[in-house]
Amino acid sequence: MEAFEYARPTTKEEAVKLLASTWGETEVLAGGTDLLSLMKDYASKPKRLVSLSGIPALKSISAQPGGGLRIGAMTTLQELIANAAVRKQYPALITAAEGVRSPQIHSVGTVGGDLLQRPRCWYYRGGHGLLAMHDGKSLVPDGENQLHAILGNSGPAFFVNPSSFAPILIALGAKVRLHGASGAREVELSNFFRTPSSEGEREYDLKPNEILTDILVPAPIGKMAVYEVREKEALDWPLAAAAVVLNMSGKTVKSARVVLGHVAPVPWASPEAEAALAGKTISESLADEAGKAAVSKATPLSKNAYKVQLARVAVKRAILAAAEGGA
Numbered sequence: 001m002e003a004f005e006y007a008r009p010t011t012k013e014e015a016v017k018l019l020a021s022t023w024g025e026t027e028v029l030a031g032g033t034d035l036l037s038l039m040k041d042y043a044s045k046p047k048r049l050v051s052l053s054g055i056p057a058l059k060s061i062s063a064q065p066g067g068g069l070r071i072g073a074m075t076t077l078q079e080l081i082a083n084a085a086v087r088k089q090y091p092a093l094i095t096a097a098e099g100v101r102s103p104q105i106h107s108v109g110t111v112g113g114d115l116l117q118r119p120r121c122w123y124y125r126g127g128h129g130l131l132a133m134h135d136g137k138s139l140v141p142d143g144e145n146q147l148h149a150i151l152g153n154s155g156p157a158f159f160v161n162p163s164s165f166a167p168i169l170i171a172l173g174a175k176v177r178l179h180g181a182s183g184a185r186e187v188e189l190s191n192f193f194r195t196p197s198s199e200g201e202r203e204y205d206l207k208p209n210e211i212l213t214d215i216l217v218p219a220p221i222g223k224m225a226v227y228e229v230r231e232k233e234a235l236d237w238p239l240a241a242a243a244v245v246l247n248m249s250g251k252t253v254k255s256a257r258v259v260l261g262h263v264a265p266v267p268w269a270s271p272e273a274e275a276a277l278a279g280k281t282i283s284e285s286l287a288d289e290a291g292k293a294a295v296s297k298a299t300p301l302s303k304n305a306y307k308v309q310l311a312r313v314a315v316k317r318a319i320l321a322a323a324e325g326g327a
Contacts, residue, residue, distance in 0.1 A: 001040050001042075002042070004039075004046055004047055005047060005048040005049070006049050007049070007050050007051065008051045008053060008054045009050065009051075009055065010054045010055060011055060012055055012057070012179045012213055015028075015052060015211055016180055016209055016210065016211060017181075018048065018050045019050055019208060019211070020048075020208055020209065021207075021208055021209050022208055023200060023201075023202060023208045024044070024045070025046065025048070025208075026046050026047065026048045026049070026050055026208070027044060027046040027048075027049055028049075028116075028211055029049045029050060029051040029053075030052055030053075030073070030074060030112055030113035031076065031105075031110045031113045032108065033104075033108060033109045033113065034118060035049075038118060041125055041126075041127070042127065043124065043125050043127060052073070052074050052211065053074070055074070057072065057213075058072040058073050058074035058075075058213055058214075059079075061075055061079070061080070063085070064218075067219030068216065068218040068219045069089070069216075069217045070214050070215070071086075071214065071215040071216075072111075072112075072213070072214060073110060073111060073113075073212045073213055074112060075110060075111050075112075076106065076107060076109060076110055076111075077097045077100060077106040077107075077110070077111070077114075078106040078107050080093065080094075080097050080111060081094055081097050081098060089219075089220050090172070090217065090224070091224065091225075092224040092243060092245075092322075093165065093168060093169075093217075096164045096165050096168050096228075097164070097165075099226070099228050099238070100164055101233060101234055101235045101236070102235040111165060111215060112212045112215070114164055114165050114166075115163050115165060115166055115176070115189075115192075115204075116204065116206070116212060117163065118203070119160065119161070119162060119265075120147075120159075120160075120162045121147075121148065121159035121160075122144065122147075123140060124159060129199050130201075131156045131196070131198075131199055132158070133156070133199075138155065140158040141158065141301055141302065142302060144303070145301040145302060145304055146303045146304050147160070148160060148301055148304055149264045149301075150263050150298045150299065150300045150301070150304060150305075150307045150311065151260070151297065151298055151299070152195060152264035152268060153264065153265070153299060153301065154299070156196075156197060157195045157196055157197075157203075157265040158265070158301065159265055160261075160262045160263060160264060161193060161203065161261065161262070161266050161267050162237060162262065163261065164228075164238075164241075164261075166189065166193065166259075166261065166267040167226070167241060167242065167243035167259040167260065167267045168226050168243035168245075168259070169189050169215065170189050170190045170243070170257075170259045171244065171245040171257040171258070171259045172217055172218065172220065172257075173188075173190075173217075173218050173257075174189045174215055174216060174217045175187060175188055175215075175216040176189055176192055176212055176215055177213050177214040177216060178206060178207075178210045178211065178213065179211055179213045180210035180211075184213070186216070187205055189215075191205065192206075193205075193266040193267055194266060195265040196265075203265065203266070220245075221245075222246045222247035222248060222322075223245070223246045223248060223325065224245045224246070224322055225243070225244050225319075225321035225322035226241065226242070226318060227241065227314045227315075227317040227318035227321060228240075228261075228262075228314065229310045229313065229314050237262065238261065238262045239262060239307060240260070240261070240262055240310040240311040240313075240314045241260065241262050241314055242258065242259070242261070242294070242311070242314040242318040243258075243259045243318060244257070244258050244315070244318040244321075244322045246277070246282070246319070246322045252279065252280065252281055253277045253278055253282065254278070254279075255274070255278060256274045256278060256319075257269070257274060258270045258274050258277075258290065258318075258319075260294060260311055260315065263298075263307060270293070270294040270315070272293040272296055272297070273290040273291070273315055275293070276289050276293040277290050282319065282320070282323035284316075286319075287315075287317075287320050287323075288316050290315060290316070290319055291312040291314075291315040292312060294315040295308050295311050295312045295315075298311070
């Protein structure tokens with residue numbers, strides 16, 4: 001790890017002033033569970049860390065006018081799990097948090113940090129750059145791509161978005177509030193993530209001198225569930241995941257949101273699966289049909305075709321879990 005300055009401002013305005021206008025010169029420190037690992041591997045070499053731990057306003061969960069919740073970006077996973085309002089209104093958020101099988105990460109990892117964690121691609125973390133380019137060509141398509149993208153992978157990025165919370169928050173219609181030198185702005189979470197086309201970009205719509213302050217979740221309008229497929233029950237990142245929100249009229253699906261995780265460079269909304277569900281009654285066969293639709297445009301790489309079936313099953317089981325009352 002290279003030497004760095006450490007700053008702990010007490011307001012978001014102070015924090016923004018301490019950040020550079022170029023990516024990489026400074027980094028925001030939340031829980032540190034991801035950033036410090038990157039620094040130890042020399043994949044990140046900031047000259048200054050700006051800790052948000054001294055800003056109390058970023059740590060709370062509160063009700064929004066008209067319904068819904070505001071979740072401060074520095075809220076830990078454990079604080080989210082313990083919150084009665086979240087547990088009652090958004091059970092799928094609890095499922096996503098509890099899917100991170102580490103008490104240590106629960107105690108220090110934050111909701112905002114989860115949304116902004118960097119790709120877990122071994123090429124990136126091994127020092128080959130975000131896009132893993134060598135002599136003008138990506139190392140991924142013909143390399144060790146077992147854990148890489150099966151959707152949205154036409155290039156140049158082949159990594160998968162690693163967030164546990166992004167799929168269900170997008171399915172719920174959440175927004176994020178950002179704060180920079182010009183003040184606050186809000187972005188639909190469905191538009192927040194993006195696929196970089198060059199090494200100097202990030203995977204989200206955040207400026208180098210902005211911070212994520214809040215996640216704004218609207219009042220729930222339907223049944224919800226998250227389903228993740230992992231190799232093991234211990235701490236591990238999913239191979240595929242799906243988040244589903246069903247807006248029901250009796251036993252009929254009025255509308256649905258289906259968002260896949262860990263299968264594309266961004267959380268992957270599936271209008272195909274949503275169309276397969278609309279106006280119909282949930283059954284195992286319909287859930288299977290929607291799962292097939294969700295991966296109908298998958299383009300697996302040389303060693304990750306198995307993820308197509310995993311993603312299909314994740315969608316099917318998330319739909320059935322939501323229809324049965326949510327999880």
